[in-house]
Amino acid sequence: MMQMAFSLNGRRVDGEFDPAQRLLDFLRIERDLTGTKEGCGEGECGACAVLIDGTLVNSCLVLLGQVQGRVLLSIEGIATDDPLLESFASSGATQCGICTPGMVIAARALLDRIPDPTLDQVREALAGNLCRCTGYTRIYDAVLNASAMALPAAAPPVGAGGSA
Amino acid sequence: MSGLFVRPASLDEALAVHQQHGGRLAVIAGGTDLLVGWNLAHAPMPGCMDISGLQELQSIEIGADTVTIGAGVSCARIAAHAGIAADFPMLVECARQTGSIAIQNRATLAGNIMNASPAADNPPALLAYGAKITLASVRGTRCVDYDRFHVGYKRTVAAADELLTAITLPRGAAGRVHFHCKVGTRRAQAISKVALAALIEWDGDRLQSSRFAFASMAPVPLLARSLSDRLAGSRRGELRRDAIDAALAVDLQPIDDIRSTALYRRRVAKNLVIAALDAR
Numbered sequence: 001m002m003q004m005a006f007s008l009n010g011r012r013v014d015g016e017f018d019p020a021q022r023l024l025d026f027l028r029i030e031r032d033l034t035g036t037k038e039g040c041g042e043g044e045c046g047a048c049a050v051l052i053d054g055t056l057v058n059s060c061l062v063l064l065g066q067v068q069g070r071v072l073l074s075i076e077g078i079a080t081d082d083p084l085l086e087s088f089a090s091s092g093a094t095q096c097g098i099c100t101p102g103m104v105i106a107a108r109a110l111l112d113r114i115p116d117p118t119l120d121q122v123r124e125a126l127a128g129n130l131c132r133c134t135g136y137t138r139i140y141d142a143v144l145n146a147s148a149m150a151l152p153a154a155a156p157p158v159g160a161g162g163s164a
Numbered sequence: 165m166s167g168l169f170v171r172p173a174s175l176d177e178a179l180a181v182h183q184q185h186g187g188r189l190a191v192i193a194g195g196t197d198l199l200v201g202w203n204l205a206h207a208p209m210p211g212c213m214d215i216s217g218l219q220e221l222q223s224i225e226i227g228a229d230t231v232t233i234g235a236g237v238s239c240a241r242i243a244a245h246a247g248i249a250a251d252f253p254m255l256v257e258c259a260r261q262t263g264s265i266a267i268q269n270r271a272t273l274a275g276n277i278m279n280a281s282p283a284a285d286n287p288p289a290l291l292a293y294g295a296k297i298t299l300a301s302v303r304g305t306r307c308v309d310y311d312r313f314h315v316g317y318k319r320t321v322a323a324a325d326e327l328l329t330a331i332t333l334p335r336g337a338a339g340r341v342h343f344h345c346k347v348g349t350r351r352a353q354a355i356s357k358v359a360l361a362a363l364i365e366w367d368g369d370r371l372q373s374s375r376f377a378f379a380s381m382a383p384v385p386l387l388a389r390s391l392s393d394r395l396a397g398s399r400r401g402e403l404r405r406d407a408i409d410a411a412l413a414v415d416l417q418p419i420d421d422i423r424s425t426a427l428y429r430r431r432v433a434k435n436l437v438i439a440a441l442d443a444r
Contacts, residue, residue, distance in 0.1 A: 002169065019169040020209050022199070042200040043267055044353065055240075056266045061199040063192070065169045066216050106266070127353065128264020 006070050009033075009077030019065025024048045026064045027074055035075035035101045039130070046129030049102035050074045056109040058128075073108075075101035084108060087146035088139075095133035102129050107143045116147055168211030175220045175300070179327060181213055183302045187324025189213040193236055194270035196263065197279045221274075221329060224248070233331045235274035239286070243268060251335050254289040254344040254361045261285055261346050263353050274328045277310075280318045280384070283423075287314075287385035288361035289344060291377030293333050299326040307332070314384035340365045343440035346379075347432055349423070356380045357424035358432045362440035369400045376440070380423070381416040381433055388415035391437065400441075408437055 002019040005012065008031070017026065027033040027050070039047035041060050048059040051073040059074075078085070084104050087093070094100045103126060110117055110125035117125070122143045123136075131139060170189065172178035182189060190212040192198050202209050215221060221236030226247045233242065239259040242248055249256045262271050262285040276286045277297065287310075295310040299322055310331075313320050322328065341364040348354030359379040365372040374395055376388040391411040395403065418429035 002171075019171070020167050020212070022203075041203040043196055043263065046264065046266060049266060055269045057270055058266045060203060061195045061267075061270065063169065063195065063199070063212075063214065065171055066192075066195070066214055068171065068217070109265075125265060128266045 002065055002068075004064070004068050006067050006072060008072045009074060017064055019063060021064050022060055023050070023062040023064050023067060023072075024059040027059060033074050033076050037098050037101060039098065039102075044128075044130065045099070046102040046106060046126075047099055049105040049129065051105060051109055054109070054112060056106055073105075075105055078104060078108060082108070083146040083149040084111070084142070087142045087149060091138050091142035091145055093134060093138045093142035099129060099131040099133075103131065103139055107146070110143070111147055111150065116151060117143070119144065167209040170211075170213045171217060172213065172215070173217075175218055175327075175329065178213060178215055178218060179300060179302050179325075182327060183325045185211070185213075187326075191215060191278070191327060193272045193275050194238065194267075196267050196271040197275060197281070215327070227335075229335055231333045231335060233273055233333070235327070235329050235331070236272055239268040239271045239273065239276075240265070242273065251337060252289065252293055252333055254292060254342050254363075255286065255333070257344050258286045258289045258346075258361070267353075273331055277313070277331070278320070278322065278328050280314060280320050282317065282382060282384055283355050283359075283380045284385060285346065285356070285359070285379070288359050288377040288379050290331065290333070291385060291387050292342075292361040292363040292375045293337060294375065296332045297328055298330040298332065299323075300329045301326045305329070311387050314386070317383035337363055341440065341443050343436075343443045345436050345439070347436070355423060358418075358429050358436065360433065360436040360440065362437070364440060364443075366400075371395050371398045371400070371403075371441075376437060378416065378433060381418050381429060383417070386415070388412060388437075390414040395441075403441055405434070405438070408434055412437070 001016040004017050005014045027036050037047040039045035043058045043061045050059045052070050084107050106126050106129050122140050170181055172181050190210050192212045192214050193216045221234040223234045225232045239262045242259040262268055276284045290310050296307050297310050298307050343362040346356045346359040348356050356379050362376045364374045374392045376391050379385050394407055394411040418426040420426050
């Protein structure tokens with residue numbers, strides 16, 4: 001066991017944990033955060049994607065002991081008003097749902113880095129996330145739509161704000 | 165899954181711990197190769213030493229004559245580094261083709277070397293550029309030519325208690341032809357059937373020097389030395405395909421496996437060499 005402290009979805013986690021377990025198992029079994037899925041268990045499918053210090057990783061390939069002092073975000077920590085959630089629903093980007101949490105996490109990592117990505121950038125960012133239902137087009141649409149929703153509206157014309 | 169997990173706070177401590185355990189601890193950084201094996205084995209995790217937190221291994225130093233990359237630097241950092249891209253475009257391309265972005269964010273160059281897969285993505289570029297690697301243990305530090313590092317399938321010259329701490333690349337390859345091509349089942353995330361990184365120096369129409377480094381064509385990532393010997397001094401347009409064939413027959417030992425066949429690999433390897441020689 002190892003004394004550990006780190007941040008998980010905005011809350012501090014302190015305690016003694018088995019450092020040699022996979023981050024994926026810790027989230028699902030010890031924290032009951034089952035939004036993070038296990039697909040392949042070998043880093044091919046992205047269903048277990050989470051962010052560590054804002055960086056996209058596959059939690060099946062991370063040992064818990066490696067996240068000492070880090071900031072973790074799993075799908076449960078995504079803001080309920082994140083435009084990606086509305087956009088995935090309205091774009092028809094979700095079918096069976098197994099890949100969706102990983103897709104949303106990978107898309108969030110992309111939009112944090114590039115708020116207004118091209119289709120090619122979206123495709124590359126999601127290349128590590130497999131979906132066996134949608135054929136990807138609607139998922140790419142959802143990410144592009146979310147990016148458009150989140151961009152700040154054009155600045156109001158000069159003088160439109162009333163007297164200062 | 166559970167086993168001994170050690171997380172040293174410094175490189176010195178890591179070397180001491182590694183030696184105390186007789187080099188039997190698995191050394192883990194990104195975990196993108198090691199954990200795949202452990203997950204598939206469904207066996208208790210072996211004891212491991214995590215070096216991902218060691219700041220001493222995280223630097224990228226651009227010197228006058230060399231670039232030195234710490235063993236903990238991720239493929240993502242290499243892929244995004246303008247200073248590395250300027251001198252070593254093939255290394256940047258290899259790093260960008262090392263699995264998905266989630267993999268590149270974790271995978272390290274050092275792990276790709278020490279895991280010693282003949283199909284590893286980055287070794288061809290490192291061989292072509294004439295990399296040296298630094299191995300450290302409590303007994304001291306030594307620098308090894310990377311093209312003498314792999315000695316057999318998954319076997320290297322590293323002693324059990326040694327850690328790879330840095331990779332050093334000589335600068336000065338500007339103006340040469342840098343030709344890299346990875347051939348897999350698909351572009352994203354495939355393991356290579358054949359990969360070539362070639363660094364070719366032309367003096368006008370005369371081939372001055374060349375280094376052709378292959379993955380997935382032998383039990384180890386390797387330089388095709390016979391090919392370079394055969395080609396030295398040749399003129400453009402006088403390079404004979406049968407001579408390339410004969411040299412590659414000496415250098416390469418491809419096999420039939422789950423990803424491809426020896427016949428296909430030989431044909432593609434030759435075609436890649438010809439493409440490299442045609443590249444400007």
